Amino acid sequence: DVKVTQSSRYLVKRTGEKVFLECVQDMDHENMFWYRQDPGLGLRLIYFSYDVKMKEKGDIPEGYSVSREKKERFSLILESASTNQTSMYLCASSFEQGAGETQYFGPGTRLLVL
Amino acid sequence: GQNIDQPTEMTATEGAIVQINCTYQTSGFNGLFWYQQHAGEAPTFLSYNVLDGLEEKGRFSSFLSRSKGYSYLLLKELQMKDSASYLCAVRPLGGSYIPTFGRGTSLIVHP
Numbered sequence: 001d002v003k004v005t006q007s008s009r010y011l012v013k014r015t016g017e018k019v020f021l022e023c024v025q026d027m028d029h030e031n032m033f034w035y036r037q038d039p040g041l042g043l044r045l046i047y048f049s050y051d052v053k054m055k056e057k058g059d060i061p062e063g064y065s066v067s068r069e070k071k072e073r074f075s076l077i078l079e080s081a082s083t084n085q086t087s088m089y090l091c092a093s094s095f096e097q098g099a100g101e102t103q104y105f106g107p108g109t110r111l112l113v114l
Numbered sequence: 115g116q117n118i119d120q121p122t123e124m125t126a127t128e129g130a131i132v133q134i135n136c137t138y139q140t141s142g143f144n145g146l147f148w149y150q151q152h153a154g155e156a157p158t159f160l161s162y163n164v165l166d167g168l169e170e171k172g173r174f175s176s177f178l179s180r181s182k183g184y185s186y187l188l189l190k191e192l193q194m195k196d197s198a199s200y201l202c203a204v205r206p207l208g209g210s211y212i213p214t215f216g217r218g219t220s221l222i223v224h225p
Contacts, residue, residue: 045212056210
């Protein structure tokens with residue numbers, strides 16, 4: 001079974017703090033993704049990565065950066081957290097760029113920025 | 115770009131059948147996913163349709179019409195545990211192949 005884990009289920013930070021969200025997958029997947037999920041807006045893609053040290057912007061990258069130093073780990077960084085970044089953050093991974101490849105999601109990190 | 119539309123909320127009775135619709139407009143279409151997401155949990159894969167028609171998996175079935183830009187998820191013999199959000203996601207043809215998600219349909223099953 002694929003397992004995608006995220007470092008925290010709940011996180012409370014203050015405005016201006018630097019925040020790291022970690023994601024680890026154990027199935028040697030090439031692709032990893034970061035989404036945020038907000039009521040009424042659904043899942044929106046922040047960044048994704050096809051390979052180690054590679055990253056691509058998604059639909060809403062502003063205010064975020066990512067790091068992929070190892071294949072199994074994909075980190076989302078909020079350089080200076082703001083209240084509008086309060087959200088549920090979901091990490092996902094998939095095996096390859098094949099058209100039918102499903103994404104496997106982690107349990108999510110609910111971030112509150114005060 | 116892609117535009118995906120699904121109802122925000124639906125309610126149904128335990129034991130009944132419910133159909134959750136998803137319509138999409140896209141410049142290039144490869145296939146359509148359905149995911150289930152229970153409150154506070156990760157989305158989990160239900161189905162992926164590429165060809166027109168109905169695909170059945172136990173109590174859940176998914177239908178696709180490429181020409182109409184339309185899909186539905188059919189849930190039979192509803193159980194209380196089926197209360198969840200159901201996410202429709204469209205995979206584009208070419209480019210990044212990364213799916214775009216709809217806003218999700220919250221299904222409430224009551225006794």
